[in-house]
Amino acid sequence: MEHTATRGTVAEAVRAAIDESVGSLRTAATDSGIPLTTLHRRLQGTGDEFTVNELRRLAAVTGKRPSDFGVDDK
Numbered sequence: 001m002e003h004t005a006t007r008g009t010v011a012e013a014v015r016a017a018i019d020e021s022v023g024s025l026r027t028a029a030t031d032s033g034i035p036l037t038t039l040h041r042r043l044q045g046t047g048d049e050f051t052v053n054e055l056r057r058l059a060a061v062t063g064k065r066p067s068d069f070g071v072d073d074k
Contacts, residue, residue, distance in 0.1 A: 007045055007049050008045060009070050010049070010050060010055075010069050010070050010071060011042065011043045011044075011045060011050075013068065013069040013070055014042075014043065014050065014055070014058055014069055015043055017058070017059075017062035017063075017064045017068065017069070018058070018061075018062060020062070021061070021062040021063055021064075022061060022062065025039055025040060025043070028058065028061055028062070031061045032054070032057040032058050032060070032061045033057060034054055034057060034058070042054070050069075050071075052066065052071070055069050055071060
């Protein structure tokens, strides 16, 4: 994955998309199939960065494109 944004800006974009669309981390986690604790850690910047697969799943849940999160998903 080519990085075009920092970890923090990706997390901020994901969080904003979740807030705008589904409203809760729990719903986003359930609908995307990402464990809630993993999603929380990714958004806090602890642990690993989001994977392209996770960003694709979150994009589908939030009605966004992975590139809306500031990364090149190709």
